[in-house]
Amino acid sequence: MILKPFRATIAATIAPFAIASFACAEDADLAKQLSNPVASLISVPFQFNDDSGYGPNDGDKAVLNIQPVIPFSLNEDWNVISRTIMPVVWQDDIAGDSGSQFGLGDTLQSFFFSPKEPTAGGVIWGAGPAFLLPTATDELLGGEKWGLGPTAVLLKQEGHWTYGVLANHIWSVAGDHNRADVSSTFLQPFLSYTTPTAWTFALNTESSYDWKNEQWSVPINFSVSKLTKFGEQPVSLQIGTRYWAEAPDNGPNGWGVRAGITFLFPE
Template sequence: MRIKSMWHVCCVALLLFSTFALSGEIVAEELPPLSSELAGFGYDDPSLYCDSVSCDGMSCGDPSHHRFEVGRCASRFKLTEFNIYPTFSYLDDKAASYNEFEFASMTDLGWLEMENRTVMNVTDLPSTIKLGPTNPDQGSTTANVRSQGFGDVLSGFFFSPRGSHEQNTHLGLGTVITFPTASDDLLGSNQYTAGPGAHFSTEKGRLTAGFFLWQSWGFGGDSSSKRVNQLFGKPFILFELNEKWDAVFIPLGMSHSWKSPKGDDWTVPLGGGLRREFDCGDHKLALTTQMFDYVARKSKDPEYELRFTIEYLFD
C-alpha cells in the first residue's frame, strides 16, 4: 500500500516538474544547410523556406539563413501563484494541523486557456478529526489514534475562453481529480475521486468574490473504503481596505456529504480575517490570518480553527 502511495507521489511530482519545465526559454538551434537534392526539387525557393520561429508562427526568407532566431519566446505555460495554508483545528481537547501547498498556473491552448490548481498537503491528525477536500469521513475509526504524513493530491483543471481570466467577471469549467497518495489510511480517502468543477470570480470596485465548486465521486483504490460522494466548495471574499490591507473570508472549504445522515452531512465554517500585501521584487507576497467557527459541522469536523496563508504571486 505504501509503495503504491509513493509511486503516486513520484508521478505527481514528475508531472509538476515537467509542467514547470515548459516555462523555460527556447534555445536557438543550428540547422544543417539544404542538400543539393532538396534544392533541385525547388526547396531553395525563399517563399518555401522558413528561417525563424516565433510564438506566433514562422517567418520565411533567404534559404542561406540556417539558424532558428527564436529569442525570448513567451511560453504557453505560466505559474501564477504558490500558496501555503497552515491550518490549526480544534475539537474538544484534540488539535490537528493541516498544511496545504497549492500551485496555480495558466496554460494557453489557443482559443482556450486552462487554469490548473494542484494541492498537496502534510497533515497531523487524531482519528477524531477529519479535514480538507481530500480527507472525507470514512466512518468509524479507532479512538485515540494519531497519524502524520502526506495526504491525497488534488488537481483541478478549469477551461475558459482565452484572456477571460483578465476580465472583471470570469468563469472556468472543468474537472477536479484526487489521487490516493496518502501515507496513512487516516489521512486520505483510499480511492481516486473525480467529478465536474467550476471556478467563478468577479471584481467590482474594492470587492473581489467568487468560489471553486466541485462534485466528487470515488472509484478504484481500496474496495473496502466507503465511496466518496461529496459536494465541496471553497468560497472567497476580499474587500480592499487600502493599498496594502484587505478584509478576507477564505475558509478551508464547505462541503455536503450526500450519503451521510441528516444532521451529519454539512460542513460550514464562518469567520474571516486580514490580509497584508508586500512588494517582493517584481512580484507580490501576501500574508493572511483568519479565525473560523464551524456553525454547521459533522461529528468529526473541528469546532473552530486558526488559518494562515502565505501567498507568492507571480502575476
C-alpha cells in the first residue's frame, strides 16, 4: 500500500518522456519515408532553387517546383505512385538580352509501379512511364514539346541511411516542329542520413545529359531538413546549397541556393 503513491509518482514522471520518445520515433520514421521516392505517403513538396550565370549576361533563374506525390493501392502487393514536378519560373536575361519572364514551365509527370514490400534483400524499387507536358506559359520557359519515356528508382534503407538512384529518359514525340527535339537522360544518385530527432542530411546530384547537343548538366546538392509539426500537421523544412560541377556554355555556373517546405499527409 505504501508503494502505490510512489509508483504513481514514478509513472507520472516517466509518462511525458515516454510520449516524447514515441513522438520523436514517429517523426524520424516520417522523415525517413521522405527519403524514399516510392514511399506509401502523400506529400506535397514546394522546392525553391535559385541559380545564376546563364548566358553571356550572367542571367538569373529562380524556380519553385511544386511536386505532389500521391500513392495509390492497386492490390495487396502493388502500389502506383504518382510524382508530378510543375515548375513556376522567374528568369532574367538567360539568353542574352532576353528580358524577364515569369510563369509555368513544362511539367514532368511520372508513375512508378512499386511492390508494397521490399525484396528479400531489402531493396525497394519502382518503374513506369514518365511524360513531358508542354505547360509552359512562355516560349522561353519551355520546349513546346510533348515527350515520354521510362523511369525507374532503386534504393535501400538500412538503419539511419537511405541510398539509391532515380533515373528517366525522355524523347519528344510531338509539338512545335520549329523547336528542338528532346532526347534527355536524367540520373539522380542520392544518399541521406536521418537522425533519431528527425533531422535529415542529404547529398545528391540531379544530372542530365542532352543527347541532341551532347552536353551534361550536373548540379551537386547538399541539404539539411527537419521534420516538425504545425499543430497536428507534419511539415519538413529544408535548406541547402548546390554547386554546378558541369553545365552547358549558356547554362548556370557556380553556387546556387535550395530551400523547401514539404507537407505530409500520413494515413
